[in-house]
Amino acid sequence: MSEINTNQAYVAAADNQRNYTLPLAAMTTLFFLWGFITVMNDLLIPRLKAVFDLTYTEAMLIQFCFFGAYFIMSLPAGYLVKRFGYKKGVVSGLIIASTGCLLFYPAVAVHEYWLFLGALFVLASGVTILQVSANPYVAALGPAKTAPSRLNLAQALNSLGTTVGPIVGKFLLFGGSAALAVEAATADTVKVPYLFLAAALLTIAVVFAVLKLPEIKEHSEEHDCQAKGHSLTEAPHLVFGVLAIFCYVGGEVAIGSFFVNFLGEADIAGLAEHEAANYLAYYWGGAMVGRFIGSAALQKVAAHKALLFNACMTITLLLVTINTSGLVAMYAVIAIGLFNSIMFPTIFTLAIQSLSSLTSRGSGWLCLAIVGGALVPLLQGYAADTIGLQTSFYIPMVCYIFIAWYAMSLPKLLGKWQAKLGN
Known part of the structure; x- marks a missing residue:
């Protein structure tokens, strides 16, 4: 859900001529990825339901763990960002989300449903931190007067992620044909897409760690x-x-x-x-x-x-x-x-x-x-x-x-x- 509202952010850096094309491109890619991640749950549900022979109630624990993380982690994420800053918040969120993706590998190896749920909770916790951190960063990557335009672009990329996700995910989770879908009816098919997502998230984390991003001053309404x-x-x-x-x-x-x-x-x-x-x-x-x-x-x-x-x-x-x-x-x-x-x-x-x-x-x-x-x-x-x-x-x-x-x-x-x- 990328539409979460955060405080308006402004650039406090002295150099207003800095080129923020690269960090903005990295951030819009990030919006795309978490849209992709969120919609993958809709494909993960029928796959794990079939693999573990779950009831619908048991299968919906996937969304319970994923979106429950928003409720549990939103306030801690806010404190984290306030204490360490938006840049470190973004990097931390990326690393935690990547860790959640990597946890799908042992979950497949052990073949226990509760491990998949735990991996999803860790993944969603990272996404929550990103949600709290990301919008102010996008607003800061350029002139303040064009911040709404950049935010709309980033959110459009999020929607693109939710649109492309099912198309890509069907090949990764179900195979490209009915025959392959039958052969792929195991938990093993879950490993590939989430290992790919882990690699992508870690790569972006490295990019953000080395990029020099603007200092952000929160819009204050205290007066x-x-x-x-x-x-x-x-x-x-x-x-x-x-x-x-x-x-x-x-x-x-x-x-x-x-x-x-x-x-x-x-x-x-x-x-x-x-x-x-x-x-x-x-x-x-x-x-x-x-x-x-x-x-x-x-x-x-x-x-x-x-x-x-x-x-x-x-x-x-x-x-x-x-x-x-x-x-x-x-x-x-x-x-x-x-x-x-x-x-x-x-x-x-x-x-x-x-x-x-x-x-x-x-x-x-x-x-x-x-x-x-x-x-x-x-x-x-x-x-x-x-x-x-x-x-x-x-x-x-x-x-x-x-x-x-x-x-x-x-x-x-x-x-x-x-x-x-x-x-």
């Missing part, structure tokens, strides 16, 4: 006293925004997690894992396209109205997914990616609106809510085991219903907070 005397719990648009982020990340991750298995159902498409992986790329590719469309639309449409429209469209598509079969259900679940696109940054922006000097702390609350990606898929996994895979999609639908309510209620919620500030 802004507009919100003085108020607490975050008094801001209803933030409190419910935290729940909306929880629901969004949970719903998005849950749908992606069950995508391959859903298309493998006989009454849906009956696709083999390596074939379904092709359509997973369309699901995430739709999110990338939707970001470009949304960035233009949001210049003319109020953010909460755009959020409401997208949430309602997603609810409609989920109803179609649950109550139809064949190609109709398949294309309905694929189309959800397009409408997921703008939700995270839109909810985030709306939730921190008018927080003034409380903005940084409010952002921290929203980052912790990413734990929804750990809990909602686990809940849907239990539902899939008890009431059926297709019916289990009611779980993420409830999440999007809450998001729609939040979008409709936002003006009233924000008005209550602004009234308190006016008192």
Whole structure:
């Protein structure tokens, strides 16, 4: 999830003429890689489910361990970055993430599912540190006035990673044909992609260690006293925004997690894992396209109205997914990616609106809510085991219903907070 908001960063170096092309290229590559890493979980789930003969609930422990790391490590990562600086935070995150990838090798050798989960937790812990460190670095790699442009470029590369990941991952995990997919139905196929990722992350860590990057001065709001005397719990648009982020990340991750298995159902498409992986790329590719469309639309449409429209469209598509079969259900679940696109940054922006000097702390609350990606898929996994895979999609639908309510209620919620500030 690369959209995590961090404090605005500014260049404090005296030499404004420094060429930051190389470090910026390295950083955008990093955004691509962690998008690739995150979406690989969607392919890892059906592979390990088959290898270890797991229930859906057990298979969803993959997302539980991965996104649970965001909740556990976000605050320690913040302290690490504050103590040692953003550059060391980036390097540390890369090394830890690489270590997590390397741990897949002994996990395969021992052939124990819990070792795979441990490796994923270590990998996600490194990615969490990168998330906390990376956006300020991108903002610092050039003039402050062009920082938003650089951040958008980096996030676009993240979306490209989630789009390319399923295409590459299907060959590495399932083989390029049905015959190879059957032969590759072992945990051994997991080693190659994660050893590749480990090497890539270590290489970038070395690059960042030797590069001279700018000193970063955090944007301080301590002199802004507009919100003085108020607490975050008094801001209803933030409190419910935290729940909306929880629901969004949970719903998005849950749908992606069950995508391959859903298309493998006989009454849906009956696709083999390596074939379904092709359509997973369309699901995430739709999110990338939707970001470009949304960035233009949001210049003319109020953010909460755009959020409401997208949430309602997603609810409609989920109803179609649950109550139809064949190609109709398949294309309905694929189309959800397009409408997921703008939700995270839109909810985030709306939730921190008018927080003034409380903005940084409010952002921290929203980052912790990413734990929804750990809990909602686990809940849907239990539902899939008890009431059926297709019916289990009611779980993420409830999440999007809450998001729609939040979008409709936002003006009233924000008005209550602004009234308190006016008192």
